[in-house]
Amino acid sequence: MEDLRVRFGDNEALHGISLEIAEGEALGLVGESGSGKSVTSLAVLRLLPPSAETTGRILFSGTDLLTLPEREMRSRRGREIAMIFQEPMTALNPVMRIGSQIAEAVRAHHPELSRAEVRTRVLEAMHEVALPEPERRLRDYPHQFSGGQRQRILIAMALVNRPRLLIADEPTTALDVTVQAQILALLRRLRESHGLSMLFISHDLAVVAQACGQPGDHIAVMQHGCIVEHARAAELFRNPQDAYTRRLLASAPTMHTDRAKPLATLAAVEGRGELPSG
Numbered sequence: 001m002e003d004l005r006v007r008f009g010d011n012e013a014l015h016g017i018s019l020e021i022a023e024g025e026a027l028g029l030v031g032e033s034g035s036g037k038s039v040t041s042l043a044v045l046r047l048l049p050p051s052a053e054t055t056g057r058i059l060f061s062g063t064d065l066l067t068l069p070e071r072e073m074r075s076r077r078g079r080e081i082a083m084i085f086q087e088p089m090t091a092l093n094p095v096m097r098i099g100s101q102i103a104e105a106v107r108a109h110h111p112e113l114s115r116a117e118v119r120t121r122v123l124e125a126m127h128e129v130a131l132p133e134p135e136r137r138l139r140d141y142p143h144q145f146s147g148g149q150r151q152r153i154l155i156a157m158a159l160v161n162r163p164r165l166l167i168a169d170e171p172t173t174a175l176d177v178t179v180q181a182q183i184l185a186l187l188r189r190l191r192e193s194h195g196l197s198m199l200f201i202s203h204d205l206a207v208v209a210q211a212c213g214q215p216g217d218h219i220a221v222m223q224h225g226c227i228v229e230h231a232r233a234a235e236l237f238r239n240p241q242d243a244y245t246r247r248l249l250a251s252a253p254t255m256h257t258d259r260a261k262p263l264a265t266l267a268a269v270e271g272r273g274e275l276p277s278g
C-alpha cells in the first residue's frame with residue numbers, strides 16, 4: 001500500500017498509510033478500536049461501502065487493485081486474496097450445509113470442475129483444517145459445529161482456492177483462549193505448507209505476536225488512522241520506538257504482573273509512557 005487514504009464524508013479514517021508484505025511473510029496490524037484496521041483490510045479487497053473515497057495505490061504483484069475494473073477485482077477476490085472474519089457464525093449461511101458452502105467457494109472460481117472434482121477439493125480442504133470426519137460432516141449445518149470448528153470451516157473456505165494472500169481480521173477474538181491457540185497453530189501450519197502471505201489483524205499484541213512469530217514477519221501499530229510504528233516482530237518487542245507502542249506493551253500482563261491488582265488500562269498508562277519493571 002502506498003499513501004492509502006480513506007475518507008467517509010468529512011471523516012478521514014486512514015491518513016495516507018504505506019505498508020508492505022513480502023511473499024510468504026506475515027504482517028500483524030495492531031491497534032485500538034477505531035484505529036482503522038478493518039478499513040485497511042476492506043480497502044485491499046475493495047469491499048468498502050460506496051460512500052468511502054479511497055486514494056493511493058494498492059499494489060498486488062505489481063497491479064494497482066484500486067484501478068482494476070470490478071470484474072477483474074471479483075476474480076482476484078477469494079482466488080488470489082482471501083479473507084476470514086471475526087465472527088464465524090455471521091460469515092456462514094445458517095441454512096446451507098457446510099459442504100455446499102465450501103463447494104460454492106470452489107465453483108465461484110472453477111466452474112469447469114465436475115461435481116466429483118469439487119467434492120474432492122472440499123474434502124481436502126476440510127481435512128487440511130483438521131475438521132473431524134469430513135465425509136460425514138459435509139451434510140451438517142453451521143449450528144451443528146462448535147465456534148472453533150466454524151472458524152476452521154471459514155479457513156477451509158478461504159484457502160480452498162489456494163490464495164496467495166490471506167487477510168484475517170480478528171479471526172480468534174470470538175473464541176476462548178484454548179481454541180484461539182489451536183486456530184493460531186493451524187494458521188501457522190497452513191502458512192508454512194502453502195507459502196501464504198498474511199495480513200493478520202488484532203487489537204491484542206499477544207495474539208499478533210503468536211500469529212506473526214516467524215523470523216521475517218513484521219508488526220505495524222496503528223493509531224487514529226496512521227501507522228505509528230512498523231518493525232520486525234522480534235525488534236518491536238525488544239525495542240519499541242513509539243510511545244504508543246510502549247503503552248500498548250505496558251498494558252499487557254507479563255509474568256511479573258501482580259495478579260492481586262487490576263491490569264493497567266491504556267488510559268491509565270497514558271502519558272507515563274514507561275515500561276513496567278521486568
Ligand SMILES: Nc1ncnc2c1ncn2[C@@H]1O[C@H](COP(=O)(O)OP(=O)(O)OP(=O)(O)O)[C@@H](O)[C@H]1O
Nearest residue numbers: 008013031032033034035036037038039040049203
Ligand atoms: N462504513 C463506514 N462509514 C463511516 N465511517 C466508517 C465506516 N467504517 C469505518 N468507519 C470509521 O473508520 C474508522 C476506523 O474504523 P475501523 O472499523 O477500521 O476500526 P478498527 O481498527 O477495525 O476497530 P475495531 O478494533 O473495533 O474493529 C472509525 O472512526 C470508524 O468510525
Ligand SMILES: [Mg+2]
Nearest residue numbers: 037038039169
Ligand atoms: Mg475492526
